[in-house]
Amino acid sequence: MSYTLQWGVAFDYLPYFLGGALVTLHLTFLGFLAGLIIGITTAVAQVYGSPLMQRTANIYVVFFTNTPSLVTAFFIFFGLPEFGILLSPYLCILINLALNAGAFLADVFRSGIQSVKTTEMEAAEIMGFSLFQKVQYVIAPHIAKTLYPPISNLYIIFILGSALASIFGVEELTGRAFNVDSETFRSIEIYTIAATIYVLMTFAASFALALVGRYVFRVKARMF
Amino acid sequence: MTQLEINGLFAEYSPSLPILEDVSLKIETGEIISIIGPSGSGKSTILRVLVGLLHPSQGHVIVNGTEVNYKSPSALKSMRDTMAMVFQQFNLFQNMSVLRNVMIAPLKIKKEPEAEVEARAKEYLEIMGLGEKFDAYPDQLSGGQQQRVALARALALRPKILLLDEVTSALDPEMVNEVLDAIRVLSTKGITLIIVSHEMAFVREVSDRVIMMDDGKVVEIGTPDEIFTAAKTQRCRDFISNIIQH
Ligand SMILES: Nc1ncnc2c1ncn2[C@@H]1O[C@H](COP(=O)(O)OP(=O)(O)OP(=O)(O)O)[C@@H](O)[C@H]1O
Ligand SMILES: [Mg+2]
Numbered sequence: 001m002s003y004t005l006q007w008g009v010a011f012d013y014l015p016y017f018l019g020g021a022l023v024t025l026h027l028t029f030l031g032f033l034a035g036l037i038i039g040i041t042t043a044v045a046q047v048y049g050s051p052l053m054q055r056t057a058n059i060y061v062v063f064f065t066n067t068p069s070l071v072t073a074f075f076i077f078f079g080l081p082e083f084g085i086l087l088s089p090y091l092c093i094l095i096n097l098a099l100n101a102g103a104f105l106a107d108v109f110r111s112g113i114q115s116v117k118t119t120e121m122e123a124a125e126i127m128g129f130s131l132f133q134k135v136q137y138v139i140a141p142h143i144a145k146t147l148y149p150p151i152s153n154l155y156i157i158f159i160l161g162s163a164l165a166s167i168f169g170v171e172e173l174t175g176r177a178f179n180v181d182s183e184t185f186r187s188i189e190i191y192t193i194a195a196t197i198y199v200l201m202t203f204a205a206s207f208a209l210a211l212v213g214r215y216v217f218r219v220k221a222r223m224f
Numbered sequence: 225m226t227q228l229e230i231n232g233l234f235a236e237y238s239p240s241l242p243i244l245e246d247v248s249l250k251i252e253t254g255e256i257i258s259i260i261g262p263s264g265s266g267k268s269t270i271l272r273v274l275v276g277l278l279h280p281s282q283g284h285v286i287v288n289g290t291e292v293n294y295k296s297p298s299a300l301k302s303m304r305d306t307m308a309m310v311f312q313q314f315n316l317f318q319n320m321s322v323l324r325n326v327m328i329a330p331l332k333i334k335k336e337p338e339a340e341v342e343a344r345a346k347e348y349l350e351i352m353g354l355g356e357k358f359d360a361y362p363d364q365l366s367g368g369q370q371q372r373v374a375l376a377r378a379l380a381l382r383p384k385i386l387l388l389d390e391v392t393s394a395l396d397p398e399m400v401n402e403v404l405d406a407i408r409v410l411s412t413k414g415i416t417l418i419i420v421s422h423e424m425a426f427v428r429e430v431s432d433r434v435i436m437m438d439d440g441k442v443v444e445i446g447t448p449d450e451i452f453t454a455a456k457t458q459r460c461r462d463f464i465s466n467i468i469q470h
Contacts, residue, residue, distance in 0.1 A: 119315035127329040141319035
C-alpha cells in the first residue's frame with residue numbers, strides 16, 4: 001500500500017471540523033423543528049381539513065416522500081432564484097430539510113392522529129375544545145408519547161442526510177472535510193475523523209432524545 | 225321550570241337505520257331523571273344527542289327555552305356550556321395527570337383563574353376519594369378510580385345538567401356505593417341529573433322520574449314507584465321483573 005497514514009495533518013483541522021459539526025447540528029435542528037410544525041399542520045389538514053386542504057396536503061406529502069432530497073434541493077437552489085427569491089445556500093438547504101422532514105413527519109403524525117382514542121376526542125369535544133385546542137392538549141401530547149421513538153430515529157437519519165448540503169457549498173461537517181481534503185489530500189484520515197464526529201453526534205443526539213423522552217413524555221425508550 | 229325538552233326526536237348513526245324513534249320528554253330544572261332499558265335500547269344515544277356528538281335527523285331539542293340549532297357551532301357550544309357528561313367507558317386524557325384532567329377545561333377552555341380551578345379540582349377529587357392521586361396518570365389507576373376522576377372532571381365544569389352514562393358499571397363493588405353516595409350528594413345541590421343506570425335500587429331511591437326505553441322508543445315515563453311497582457305496560461313489567469331477579 002503506497003498510502004501512509006499521517007494523522008497529524010488531519011488533526012490540525014479538528015477545531016475547523018468541530019465548527020462544521022456545529023453547523024450540521026443547528027442546520028438539522030432548525031430544519032427538523034420547522035419540519036415538525038409543517039408535519040403536524042399537514043397531518044391535521046389531511047385528517048380534519050376541507051377536501052381542498054386534504055388534497056393540497058396529500059400532493060405535498062406524496063411529492064416530497066417520493067423524490068430524492070438531493071433533487072428537491074436542486075429544485076429549491078435553482079428554482080427559487082427564477083422567482084426572484086435569492087437565498088443563501090444555508091437557507092436553501094434549511095428549507096429543503098424542513099420540507100422533506102415535514103412530509104415524512106406528516107405521514108407519521110397522520111397515523112398518530114388516527115390512533116388517538118375516539119373516547120378522548122369525544123370528551124374534549126363536549127368539554128368545548130376547539131380543533132386547535134384538541135391538537136394542543138390531546139393530539140400532540142399523544143403523538144409525542146407514542147411517536148417519539150420513530151420521530152427520534154427520523155431525526156438521526158436527517159442528521160446523516162444533511163451531508164448533501166456540502167454539494168451546495170454549505171460548510172457543514174462534510175463540506176469542511178471536503179475542503180480540507182482538497183488542500184491536503186489526506187482523504188482517509190479526514191473522512192475517518194468526519195465519520196467519527198458523525199457517530200459521536202448521532203450518539204449524543206440519541207442519548208439526549210432518550211433522556212427528553214423519558215422525563216418529558218414518559219417514554220420508556222432504550223438509551224442505546 | 226322546564227330546562228330540557230325533547231320533541232319527536234329521531235337519530236341514527238347510519239342513514240336509514242333509525243336508532244331513536246320519536247322520542248319526546250321534558251325535564252325540569254333540578255330534576256333527577258333515570259333512563260333504564262335493555263342493552264341497545266338507545267339510552268346512550270339520547271345522551272349523545274344531548275351533548276351534540278350525534279345530530280338528530282328529525283325533531284327538536286330545547287334547552288332553557290331555546291331550540292338548539294345543531295348546524296350552528298356557537299349554539300352547540302352554548303348548549304355544551306350547560307352540560308357535562310361522564311361516559312360508560314373511561315375517557316380520561318391519558319397524557320395528563322389526574323389533577324390536570326380535572327383542571328384542563330375550566331382553566332384552558334373556560335379561562336377561569338388557576339388558583340380557583342385548582343382548589344375546586346382538588347376538592348372534587350377528594351370528594352371522590354382520590355386525595356392521594358393528584359399526580360397519578362390514568363394508566364396507573366384502576367377502572368373504578370378512573371371513572372371517579374371522570375366524575376370529578378365533569379363536576380369541575382359546574383354544569384347545570386350532568387349526564388351520567390352507566391358510571392358505576394365498571395366499578396369494583398365496594399367503590400359503587402362510594403360513587404353512588406357522591407351522586408346522592410349532588411342530587412341535593414339542585415343540579416339536573418340524567419342518569420343511565422342498571423343499579424335499580426339506586427335508580428328507585430334517587431330518581432324523581434324514571435324513563436323506560438326499549439328499541440329506540442320511550443315505553444313509559446313515571447315516578448319510581450309507578451315504574452317499579454305499577455308499570456302500565458307489559459314490556460316495562462317484564463324488564464323490571466327480569467332485572468330484579470338477576
Ligand atoms: N357509534 C355507533 N355506530 C353505529 N351504531 C351504533 C353506535 N353506537 C350505538 N349504536 C347502535 O345503536 C343502538 C343503541 O345503542 P346505545 O348505545 O344507545 O344503547 P344503550 O341503551 O346505551 O345500551 P347499553 O345498555 O348496552 O349501553 C344499538 O343497536 C347500537 O348497536
Ligand atoms: Mg349505553
